[in-house]
Amino acid sequence: MTGDTRRIAVMASGRGSNLDALHRYLAALGPRAAATIGLVVCDRDAAGALALAYALGIDARVAAPGPDQGERLASLLAEFEIDLVVLAGYVRLVPDDVVRAYRGRLVNVHPALLPAFGGRGMYGGRVHQAVLDAGARVSGVTTHFVDAVYDRGAIIAQWPVPVAHGDTAASLGARVLRVEHLLYPRVVQAVAAGRVSLDDAGRAVWADATPRRGLTFVPESLEDHEIVRYIDDALDCSSR
Numbered sequence: 001m002t003g004d005t006r007r008i009a010v011m012a013s014g015r016g017s018n019l020d021a022l023h024r025y026l027a028a029l030g031p032r033a034a035a036t037i038g039l040v041v042c043d044r045d046a047a048g049a050l051a052l053a054y055a056l057g058i059d060a061r062v063a064a065p066g067p068d069q070g071e072r073l074a075s076l077l078a079e080f081e082i083d084l085v086v087l088a089g090y091v092r093l094v095p096d097d098v099v100r101a102y103r104g105r106l107v108n109v110h111p112a113l114l115p116a117f118g119g120r121g122m123y124g125g126r127v128h129q130a131v132l133d134a135g136a137r138v139s140g141v142t143t144h145f146v147d148a149v150y151d152r153g154a155i156i157a158q159w160p161v162p163v164a165h166g167d168t169a170a171s172l173g174a175r176v177l178r179v180e181h182l183l184y185p186r187v188v189q190a191v192a193a194g195r196v197s198l199d200d201a202g203r204a205v206w207a208d209a210t211p212r213r214g215l216t217f218v219p220e221s222l223e224d225h226e227i228v229r230y231i232d233d234a235l236d237c238s239s240r
């Protein structure tokens, strides 16, 4: 930790747009940022996130999968004095020793509303295709603490995203990604600032007021007749 600022490692396998969004958000916060990105770790040379890290002047390393990946990752995180690990499109299971060492300090973003449409192999377009195949009308973004199982850890915050008629995995993915870029950096800032933490029972607990607790599709402040209007609109009831 540098003063009050947590040092983040972002782990990514793909293009790195969430890394970019986080970097921009923390930069925009300036001295109010609770964290700084001290390291980017990718599992392959070709990850766009790696090139982006270099372009942004952030230290970056490749930790390819292998039997000793846990030890290599743990020693990298120690070398760079990392306080908080942020998965941003990292498609591999984080090794157990890292999960244990970073309990409550390891977060992920998932492009659907967990616990649905998650688990091994559920990343990228596959998630959105599964949402479409199921006929779900709502998808969204989930941010959560990471435990030893893919996409299972305690949910920190979610935001719903509607599925539109005629959506493809690509169009739904783009709508969801836009919300990821807005939600995830704010969640990372909240975790880094200690506003939300993982309790002993494995729940995400917010230290302050309720608005952070439930990000709901229909705001709690709405009257019944206003909610009915949403439902009528959504189901196209009023004209039938």
Ligand code: GRF
Pocket (backbone or CB within 6 Å): 012, 013, 014, 015, 016, 017, 018, 019, 049, 088, 089, 090, 109, 110, 111, 123, 124, 177, 180
């Ligand atoms: C995002 O949709 C994220 O939710 C998922 O993988 C994608 C990564 O995108 N886990 P990017 O590499 O951050 O652009």
